[in-house]
Amino acid sequence: MEDKNSTERKGIMSLIKSNYIRSYFKKYKYQYIIGIAILVFIDILQLRVPLVIGDAADGLESGIIDMAGLLYYVKILAVIGLGVAVGRFGWRSFIFGTSRRIEYDIRNDLFSHLELLSVRYFNENKTGDIMAHMTNDLNAVRMAVGPGVLMICDSFTIGLLTIINMITQIDIKLTILAAIPLSLIAITMAIFGKEMHSRFKGKQEAFAKMSDYTQENISGIKVIKAFVQEAKEIEAFKEINKNNYDKNVHLLKLYALMNPYMRAISGASIAIAIGYGGYITILNVITLGQFVAFVQYLGMLVWPMIAVGMTINIISMGSASLQRIEKILDEKIDIKDSDNVEDIKEIEGSIKIKNLSFKYPKSDNYALENVSFNIEKGQTLGIVGRTGSGKTTLVNLLLRLFDPDRGTIFIGNHDILDIPLKTLRKNIGYVPQDNFLFSNTISNNIDFGKRNSSQEEIIQSAKSACVHENIKEFKHGYETIVGERGVTLSGGQKQRVSIARALIKEPEILILDDSVSAVDTDTEEKILSHLHENRKGKTNIIIAHRISTIQNADLIIVLDDNKIIEQGKHEELIKNKKLYNKLFEKQLLEKALEEN
Numbered sequence: 001m002e003d004k005n006s007t008e009r010k011g012i013m014s015l016i017k018s019n020y021i022r023s024y025f026k027k028y029k030y031q032y033i034i035g036i037a038i039l040v041f042i043d044i045l046q047l048r049v050p051l052v053i054g055d056a057a058d059g060l061e062s063g064i065i066d067m068a069g070l071l072y073y074v075k076i077l078a079v080i081g082l083g084v085a086v087g088r089f090g091w092r093s094f095i096f097g098t099s100r101r102i103e104y105d106i107r108n109d110l111f112s113h114l115e116l117l118s119v120r121y122f123n124e125n126k127t128g129d130i131m132a133h134m135t136n137d138l139n140a141v142r143m144a145v146g147p148g149v150l151m152i153c154d155s156f157t158i159g160l161l162t163i164i165n166m167i168t169q170i171d172i173k174l175t176i177l178a179a180i181p182l183s184l185i186a187i188t189m190a191i192f193g194k195e196m197h198s199r200f201k202g203k204q205e206a207f208a209k210m211s212d213y214t215q216e217n218i219s220g221i222k223v224i225k226a227f228v229q230e231a232k233e234i235e236a237f238k239e240i241n242k243n244n245y246d247k248n249v250h251l252l253k254l255y256a257l258m259n260p261y262m263r264a265i266s267g268a269s270i271a272i273a274i275g276y277g278g279y280i281t282i283l284n285v286i287t288l289g290q291f292v293a294f295v296q297y298l299g300m301l302v303w304p305m306i307a308v309g310m311t312i313n314i315i316s317m318g319s320a321s322l323q324r325i326e327k328i329l330d331e332k333i334d335i336k337d338s339d340n341v342e343d344i345k346e347i348e349g350s351i352k353i354k355n356l357s358f359k360y361p362k363s364d365n366y367a368l369e370n371v372s373f374n375i376e377k378g379q380t381l382g383i384v385g386r387t388g389s390g391k392t393t394l395v396n397l398l399l400r401l402f403d404p405d406r407g408t409i410f411i412g413n414h415d416i417l418d419i420p421l422k423t424l425r426k427n428i429g430y431v432p433q434d435n436f437l438f439s440n441t442i443s444n445n446i447d448f449g450k451r452n453s454s455q456e457e458i459i460q461s462a463k464s465a466c467v468h469e470n471i472k473e474f475k476h477g478y479e480t481i482v483g484e485r486g487v488t489l490s491g492g493q494k495q496r497v498s499i500a501r502a503l504i505k506e507p508e509i510l511i512l513d514d515s516v517s518a519v520d521t522d523t524e525e526k527i528l529s530h531l532h533e534n535r536k537g538k539t540n541i542i543i544a545h546r547i548s549t550i551q552n553a554d555l556i557i558v559l560d561d562n563k564i565i566e567q568g569k570h571e572e573l574i575k576n577k578k579l580y581n582k583l584f585e586k587q588l589l590e591k592a593l594e595e596n
Contacts, residue, residue, distance in 0.1 A: 020326055021145065024102045031101075035094030036153050042087035043157045045080055047165055050300070052076050054293030061288050091150070099146025103138055110134060110328060118335040119401045120361050128212020133328060136207055137321035140200070144318025151311040159304030162297050170294045171286050174277055178298055181269040183305070188261065192254060192312065199251040200317040204324065206247040213240050219485070258313075266302040273298045335400055337420050344419050347427045348412035349377040349508040349539030351398070356408040358397060367393040369562050375555055377412075377508075380540040382550025384580065385559030391543045392433065394559075395513050398541075400424060411509075429502030431515040435494040437486030442471055443478040445486075446500045453504055461504040464530040466523050467496035491518035499527065503534075511541045516549060524549060547584045556580070 025032065056073040059065035065073075110133065166175040217224065217233055224233055273295055281291040356371040368390045375381045383391050397404045398411075400421060409416040416424065429449070437445050446461055447453045453461075458478065462468040470493055474480040486494045495518050502510060510531070516524045528549070531540060544550050551570040558566035558573065558580045566573055566580050573580040 020329065021102075021141075021322065024105065024145070027105075028098045028101060031094050031098040032149070035091045035098065036149075038087050038094065039091040039150070039153055040157050042084050042091065043154065043161065045083050045087070046300070047158070047161050047297075049077065049080060050293040050296035051165070051169065052080075053296065054287075054289035056289070057292045058287050058289030095150050096146050099142050099149075102145050103142040106141065106325065107134065107138055110138075110325060113329055113331070113333075116333050116336075117331055118333070119396070120334065121331060126208075126212040126216075128210070128215050129208040130328075131211050131215070132204060132208035133325055136204055137324050140204075140317045140321035141325065144315050144322075148311055148314040148318060151307040151314070155304035155307035155311065158300060162301045162304070166294060166297050166301075170290045170297070171277075171280065174273065174280065174286075174294060177276055178269050178273045178294075179301070181265050181272065184265055192258065196251070196254055196313045196316045199247070199254065201320040201324075203244075203247040203251050204321060206244040210240050210244045213237060255313075262305070266305070269302070270295070270298060335403055335421070338417055340418065341420050342414065342418045344414060344423050347414065347419060347423060347508055350412055351375050351381075351509070351539065351541075352410040352413075353394075354408055354410070356394075356397070356404060358393060358402070358404055360393075360402070366562050368397075371559075371564050373555065373557055373564065373567055375539060375541075377539055378537045379554035380542065380552070382553030382556040383541065383543045383559065384545070384547065384550060384556065384583065389559040390562040391559055392513060393562075395430070395511055395541070395543065398509075398511065399428060399430060426505075427508040429505045429507035429510045431495070431498045431502045431510075431512045433513050433515075435486065435491075435498040435515070437482050437489070437494055437497060439482065439484050441479045441481055442474075442497060445482065445497055446478075446504055448501055449505045457504060458500075461500040462497075464503050464527075464534055465496040465500035466519075466526050466530070467493060467500060470496075492520075492523070495519060496523075496527070507538070509539045509541065510535065511543075513543045514545060515543075517545065521548065528552070547580075547587055 052073055056065070056070065059069060059073075114130065163175060163179065166178075214237070217237070224230060277286070277291050277294055280286055281288060286294070352374050354372055356368055357366055358368045359365065360367055371390075371394070373381075383394065385391055393402075396402050397409060398416075400416060404416065406415060406417050411419060411424070438448065443455070443458055446458050455478070459468060462471055462478075471478055471480070482488050482497075486497070489497065495515055499512070499515055502512075516527055519527070524546075532552075542550050542553065547570075550556055554569070555567065556570060556573060557564050558578075560579055566576060566578055568576075574584060575581075
């Protein structure tokens, strides 16, 4: 409770005090200064209008001005109107334009920071929530640094100068009586601001949950249809959507209350002005022109009072969103180059694993325990084991998606923690289990890791992955756009395009994580044959469930219960009559049954 109250107390000030936003105010200070200067000048210009109209009214009442004199006042008002129009364009360009630049910069910073965060962060945070930060929250921050800044400056300038003019040019007592009700608007809005901050934060969180649920269901639509769960998913979405609706309505109730409340207060203020102002006009304390000017000034004073409330709301919502954005930006980048990283541009393919043990964050159980093996440059390592035995974990550590302990993994005689991340990953080609493809052309998907390959290189990689013939059959060939995550391709086609994407890099180390499981055995043999021919002198790591995939490897390790229980060549492991042999015999039996 204390933390929540503390957050609400800091609500409005948190935006102003944020070092992150202040750095942008500093970056664009001249744009803000010019925009605010134009705004102040326009406000001063606008404040001349009631006095000009008042002078004209007094002149008409006393009969001292004729038609030519009246035209003079009309010309003055026209010049003021033209100046205000030009000035409004100017401050909008500077202030609103700057808020768009800040939004642009923050979105770039946010995306760049997300790209640097480790896999751990994305395992712990949902995509929908992150998307809400990139859209709704950023929009709320933009409103705070654009319209919010504008209304603060505008309401202060107009409010102060209007009151000064009302006191000095008309009557101090009338000014005080008329301004008392208007001051209630500012006081009430300050109180509403805290509640607005809390309700807006709840609205954003509800939107994030709805976005995440929608994204997940669209991605998993095949599974939903296969299990005939459309009706239940629709009902579940209705619940989440209802929560989003309730949070929005909860916020809108404050808006609905504020507007009529402010109108009622401003109406009371105008009533006082007309009643008492008319009375002292009759008594000749002020002239008719001064009375007309005062009523106009009072109308102008209503805006600053309303703007105070609107500003509090906008900045409250902006500060709530900024807190959510800064939570991401403050997230520690835990996978990065160490301080004593070596200046290594290329690495050799030899790999040495020494007493490697690893636990995932927030887990008490070992994903790998006391793993040791060596492979030389140009050799092929086969990894086999039951599901959950730690095969993919080992790959994650070789790619430094998670950091191992120092002194446990060496690549090319360098501790993996001393190799620059860019160098490490540039020299490793990786084909993951999920075979993720981007919504782009097949050509661009294959060239993703290189970005400057010729068409001949792309085609050659596709041939090595045995997918060239499939691509030729598509209407647009290599320029065929694949659906989201490659959904328009078959499982085998996605695997082979992913293999081509890794091969085109010509990496020192190639890792295939169960990457030929969706292709037939003949195609598998062709792919493995191409690897043997084209990757001589380079290291390959092949994780597989089919023994046939890795039986020709120079070294095979068998993982079980997160430990290496066997290692050696195929013939040696068969003779051991342990898990590897059991898996081999089982697969031989399954193959014989399929053939019969």
